[in-house]
Amino acid sequence: MADERIIVALDVRTLAEAKALVDQLGDSIIFYKVGMELFYAVGPQIITYLKSKKKKIFLDLKLHDIPNTVAEGLISLMKLGVDIFNVHASGGFTMLNRAAQRVKEEAAKMGIEPPKLIAITVLTSVNADDWAKLGMQMPLEEQVVRLAKMVKEAGLDGVVASPKEAAKIRQACGKDFMIVTPGVRPAGASADDQSRIATPAQALRNGASQLVIGRPIYKADDPRAAAKKILAEIAVVD
Numbered sequence: 001m002a003d004e005r006i007i008v009a010l011d012v013r014t015l016a017e018a019k020a021l022v023d024q025l026g027d028s029i030i031f032y033k034v035g036m037e038l039f040y041a042v043g044p045q046i047i048t049y050l051k052s053k054k055k056k057i058f059l060d061l062k063l064h065d066i067p068n069t070v071a072e073g074l075i076s077l078m079k080l081g082v083d084i085f086n087v088h089a090s091g092g093f094t095m096l097n098r099a100a101q102r103v104k105e106e107a108a109k110m111g112i113e114p115p116k117l118i119a120i121t122v123l124t125s126v127n128a129d130d131w132a133k134l135g136m137q138m139p140l141e142e143q144v145v146r147l148a149k150m151v152k153e154a155g156l157d158g159v160v161a162s163p164k165e166a167a168k169i170r171q172a173c174g175k176d177f178m179i180v181t182p183g184v185r186p187a188g189a190s191a192d193d194q195s196r197i198a199t200p201a202q203a204l205r206n207g208a209s210q211l212v213i214g215r216p217i218y219k220a221d222d223p224r225a226a227a228k229k230i231l232a233e234i235a236v237v238d
């Protein structure tokens with residue numbers, strides 16, 4: 001059984017490259033994230049393709065708009081048949097709450113399980129300097145936890161945060177709350193544009209439920225070997 005705690009980011013721009021990566025990774029990976037780069041280029045056909053391969057899908061389009069636009073946008077995306085999708089928590093409680101309610105309502109009408117709706121707290125690329133320039137008074141970690149609690153209260157299933165904040169979120173939001181962490185780097189790997197990072201094993205030990213990993217796998221000389229190494233690293237973590 002493939003380990004569903006690893007979600008591979010399909011951050012490529014063509015269907016051909018996406019298919020090649022999925023083929024290369026084979027049965028070792030079941031969960032894929034489709035983000036802006038790929039979805040804006042190829043559209044829903046990537047979702048149809050992944051479903052034909054029996055893969056699970058996190059559609060990462062990070063919706064951020066007024067409540068009605070986000071809620072109705074999510075309904076359009078839900079009809080594609082995805083497992084997880086996301087919005088920005090900074091859109092506010094009213095937007096989050098309306099989104100969560102509409103998704104559940106529409107899923108009940110469609111007779112399906114609602115996809116998991118999660119919200120980005122503070123992007124994993126944001127560093128101390130970015131944070132100061134945004135004029136934020138509260139320490140970044142405290143703000144992430146505060147947003148996570150608001151997301152839970154609004155009725156969503158979980159958050160996207162960095163592995164650095166996962167332990168405090170887990171403590172504040174309980175064991176069933178999803179904590180999806182990008183910003184994951186195997187020891188010695190380049191951080192690229194990520195700021196708040198941890199290794200795969202550390203992220204899980206901190207309380208992450210799922211890890212999103214892109215470049216350390218798809219940019220590796222041998223993506224399958226890179227994925228297997230990460231899977232072996234986390235196999236010993238409950």
Ligand SMILES: O=C(O)c1cc(=O)[nH]c(=O)n1[C@@H]1O[C@H](COP(=O)(O)O)[C@@H](O)[C@H]1O
Nearest residue numbers: 009035060122123124160182212213214215
């Ligand atoms: O929502 C996301 O998935 C996301 C949120 C966040 O705070 N940071 C973040 O890196 N991501 C996504 O996670 C992936 C990380 O990719 P790598 O840095 O290549 O492992 C990218 O596709 C990002 O768009």
